[in-house]
Amino acid sequence: MAGRAAWSVLDRAAQSYQLPGFGKSCDMVLLREYQNRAQKVQYILAYGGRIIANQTEIDPFYPSSCRQKLRVEAAYRLNEALELLILSELPDRAVQWLDLRGLLAQVDEALFVLYARAAQISVWYDRHRFCGRCGAQLESDATELAKNCSQCGLSVYPRISPCIIVLVTDGERCLLAHNPRFPKGRFSTLAGFIEAGETAEMAVAREVEEEVGIRVRNIRYAKSQSWPFPHSLMLGFFAEYAGGELVPDGDEITEAGWFTRDNLPDLPPPFAISRYLIDRFLESL
Numbered sequence: 001m002a003g004r005a006a007w008s009v010l011d012r013a014a015q016s017y018q019l020p021g022f023g024k025s026c027d028m029v030l031l032r033e034y035q036n037r038a039q040k041v042q043y044i045l046a047y048g049g050r051i052i053a054n055q056t057e058i059d060p061f062y063p064s065s066c067r068q069k070l071r072v073e074a075a076y077r078l079n080e081a082l083e084l085l086i087l088s089e090l091p092d093r094a095v096q097w098l099d100l101r102g103l104l105a106q107v108d109e110a111l112f113v114l115y116a117r118a119a120q121i122s123v124w125y126d127r128h129r130f131c132g133r134c135g136a137q138l139e140s141d142a143t144e145l146a147k148n149c150s151q152c153g154l155s156v157y158p159r160i161s162p163c164i165i166v167l168v169t170d171g172e173r174c175l176l177a178h179n180p181r182f183p184k185g186r187f188s189t190l191a192g193f194i195e196a197g198e199t200a201e202m203a204v205a206r207e208v209e210e211e212v213g214i215r216v217r218n219i220r221y222a223k224s225q226s227w228p229f230p231h232s233l234m235l236g237f238f239a240e241y242a243g244g245e246l247v248p249d250g251d252e253i254t255e256a257g258w259f260t261r262d263n264l265p266d267l268p269p270p271f272a273i274s275r276y277l278i279d280r281f282l283e284s285l
């Protein structure tokens with residue numbers, strides 16, 4: 001599990017939080033003191049699997065001027081300067097929840113990764129409190145990003161759900177589709193979860209055929225993107241049209257069509273991997 005070792009877990013048990021550089025365990029943290037001792041460490045606060053926004057809602061980093069005491073259940077280091085604090089109860093003041101989608105639209109890729117990590121750890125922490133095998137309580141591992149069962153020893157790691165997302169092309173035109181959950185008039189690439197036992201390429205071929213009824217060939221990997229809604233990993237592909245009639249499945253896809261540079265519909269926002277695939281294709285023409 002070398003890849004997971006870079007994650008530093010600062011807390012072992014609920015209600016006992018070892019503050020880095022603080023020298024004692026406690027379950028109440030005065031954030032201002034913590035900020036001073038930890039020196040330049042900022043924090044993201046989460047409760048119940050969701051991230052708490054500060055006043056601006058753009059920036060979830062908690063202000064250093066905060067004097068409120070918070071009950072911290074666990075803490076995870078995201079990098080040298082940023083930690084995720086998972087609260088066991090909400091602060092007294094009214095909280096606003098972070099609009100993660102809105103935030104992700106405004107940040108660069110490095111910050112996107114940090115927010116995606118924070119969001120996914122928060123959700124995982126909240127949804128994995130008891131062992132799926134024996135039902136005993138799970139405890140945070142001291143050295144890696146995991147929780148362990150105190151009774152049977154089962155370890156659980158943050159769940160990551162791989163999906164494929166694919167732009168199907170045919171010469172100078174590309175296939176874009178409308179999902180009922182999209183805003184009106186928005187068209188995007190096709191996407192779907194990889195099923196147990198499938199390769200990513202098999203999932204591409206299956207999803208395209210299921211959603212719009214056509215066959216594809218020359219499936220090529222492009223890039224990936226963490227998609228924390230709530231824990232997807234999007235694997236982006238290009239594929240070429242190989243035959244069949246375009247027929248939307250009427251469920252996941254209600255409308256689909258071939259588009260050229262000159263008749264593009266409303267596209268996904270620039271930070272989404274679907275838009276990356278579309279833009280790369282348009283640039284290649």
Ligand SMILES: [Zn+2]
Binds near residue numbers: 132135150152
């Ligand atoms: Zn167990």
